[in-house]
Amino acid sequence: MGNMATEIVAFLLTISGWILVSSTLPTDYWKVSSVDGTVITTATFWSNLWKTCVTDSTGVSNCKDFPSMLALDAYIQVCRGLMIASVCLGFFGAIFALVGMKCTKIGGSETTKARLTVLSGFQFILSGLCCMTACSIYAHRITTEFFDPLFVAQKFELGAALFIGWAGSVLCVLGGLIFCLSLSEGFSMRAEYSYSGAASFVTARNNHSKTANGLHKEPGAPSRQFGRNAYV
Template structure:
């Protein structure tokens, strides 16, 4: 594959990955209460990075924004920060990568300058992808303890890890079990595309040098 094709493919992959990370960060369904366990309840609960939502049997949805930085764990704040950093860095990489595309006729830009910009965009894509995957993986890791927590060992389960229900988005007195939401999968896919785009751009830089 030529350097131009690698550069273009890496740029497109980075743009799609950036869009995915941005969408996942804004989505509310990062974790959802397992309905198989609560078929008789009339409330469906799902949680995100910025708000908690409940859907009643009548279909009415009520969400509570998580504006306070004191009522929720520092871990949630760290996950938010990782996702926001991933968005900012990837958007800068997209901006730089657009202007160093070979299909754009930039008369005043030397080939060496274009290659260095392409390498910088590739490294930024990789950094953004690592931040995104790290944040999503940490969030997913906090959901896992809820699978082994019951109303009888709720306090014991809290010691093993921060639950989605308790530590990162409010208090669930019934120690409900939560599952991965679609936002988590979108964040993982977006991070993988960012890594792929960054690697392809770095390979293209190497090809241009040789």
């Protein structure tokens, strides 16, 4: 029962993390223009993985999609690939977790469900690591340009999407680790039960053999052990 509750907690953590990771991908504010050291304060520039926009003082936004994927900076292409991989891994991890959890009635035998559970745990861990890497690469580029004294273009600060992505990746990794630890605990309990069952079976068999030998021997009958020269 405790193992089942642990799996439910891990599933809730991983699903929450995957939802945050999925919402990070289309979120607008990956980076926001900084007002530090700039003269233009009436407009706000912001970008994500798909477009760059500017919002004026009246709240009207003008956006421009990135014209070419091949002409993009390498870090944006890497972040795109990692985020898409993170969403896909989390999606299949959720399916395998639903099939492999003990509280569900699908998935086949206990061994098959255990394998699906550990597979979903590894997928959620990879999903969280992919999202964490993408957000860290993007944040590293922003901070590098911000603190570079020779960079004279518009400087940006970390957007809300990066913090949402980091939070979701932590939840995915934590839930995946709980899945794997709950599986190892289940295996250890199963091994202990098998060992105790085998030991009781051997003890019962020995007791049965001793009882059978006692029944065949009549009370007060002489022992049938003979000396070496008994038939000489």
